[in-house]
Amino acid sequence: MQIDLYSEEEILKGCRKNKRQYQEILYRKYARKMYGICMSYAGNRDMAQDMLQDAFVKVFCNIKKFKMEGSLEGWIRRIVSNTAVDQLRKQRRDYRFIVDTDEEPGEAFEPDVLEKLKAQDVLDIVAELPDGARMIFNLHVLEGYTHKEIAKRMNISEGTSKSQFNRARKMLMAMLNKHSA
Numbered sequence: 400m401q402i403d404l405y406s407e408e409e410i411l412k413g414c415r416k417n418k419r420q421y422q423e424i425l426y427r428k429y430a431r432k433m434y435g436i437c438m439s440y441a442g443n444r445d446m447a448q449d450m451l452q453d454a455f456v457k458v459f460c461n462i463k464k465f466k467m468e469g470s471l472e473g474w475i476r477r478i479v480s481n482t483a484v485d486q487l488r489k490q491r492r493d494y495r496f497i498v499d500t501d502e503e504p505g506e507a508f509e510p511d512v513l514e515k516l517k518a519q520d521v522l523d524i525v526a527e528l529p530d531g532a533r534m535i536f537n538l539h540v541l542e543g544y545t546h547k548e549i550a551k552r553m554n555i556s557e558g559t560s561k562s563q564f565n566r567a568r569k570m571l572m573a574m575l576n577k578h579s580a
Contacts (some may be wrong), residue, residue, distance in 0.1 A: 403426050407471055414462045422459055428454070429472060435477045435522060439537050440483035443527040454482035480542050483511050483560065487534055494531025494553070497566040524574045532567040 400576035402424050404415075410428070415423025433454065457478050465474050525533060534553065538544040539560075544552070548561040553560070 400452060410464065411462065411467075411471065414459060417459075424455075425458070429475050433475060436476065436541070437480050437483055438522050439525055439541065440480075442492055442528075442530065442533060446486075450483045450486055451479070452495075453567070454487065457482060457558040461475075480538075484534060484538070485523060488553065489531060492577060494534070494555075495529035496531040496559070496563050498528055523569060524578060527574060528567050528570060531555075532563045535563045536567040539564050 405421075405424055410421050414425055422502050434447060435453050437450040438444070439456070441447040441450055454475075458475055461478070465471065522562065525536065528536060532551075535549055538549045538552070539546065546557050546564070549555075549560040550557040
């Protein structure tokens with residue numbers, strides 16, 4: 400099936416009529432990118448696949464609500480992100496955060512380190528963060544939420560969101576340096 404042969408409008412029209420062929424086209428067009436988002440939240444493939452499946456069920460159930468304002472990809476991305484966060488929130492009442500240590504922050508990583516890494520390598524490194532810190536990092540960096548919004552969403556204080564984000568950044572820099580050595 401050639402997904403490039405169909406316009407976004409045709410795909411949406413078919414999905415709104417619950418036509419399986421168009422749902423498959425939409426899924427194939429966006430699943431890989433959305434799976435990457437799920438992996439960045441989940442930390443393991445099985446959970447990411449569950450998140451992706453649940454998110455696309457929500458996409459297909461709510462496709463009639465998409466008003467062609469903004470991009471379809473952005474709309475799907477928001478559903479995927481919300482689904483991932485909701486699943487993590489339901490599974491874990493107590494998030495695992497990064498414990499404050501008195502260690503000196505690691506050196507800043509060399510910019511060319513990122514160029515040498517594949518996207519999957521970066522996802523794997525982010526996946527090593529404790530779940531609470533990983534979720535805060537993703538919501539702030541990938542989704543653009545403010546710390547106030549993150550705090551409300553995760554039922555934590557704004558200060559916790561800020562401190563976990565900073566600790567996650569430091570931890571990621573140390574892991575990147577270690578990975579490049």
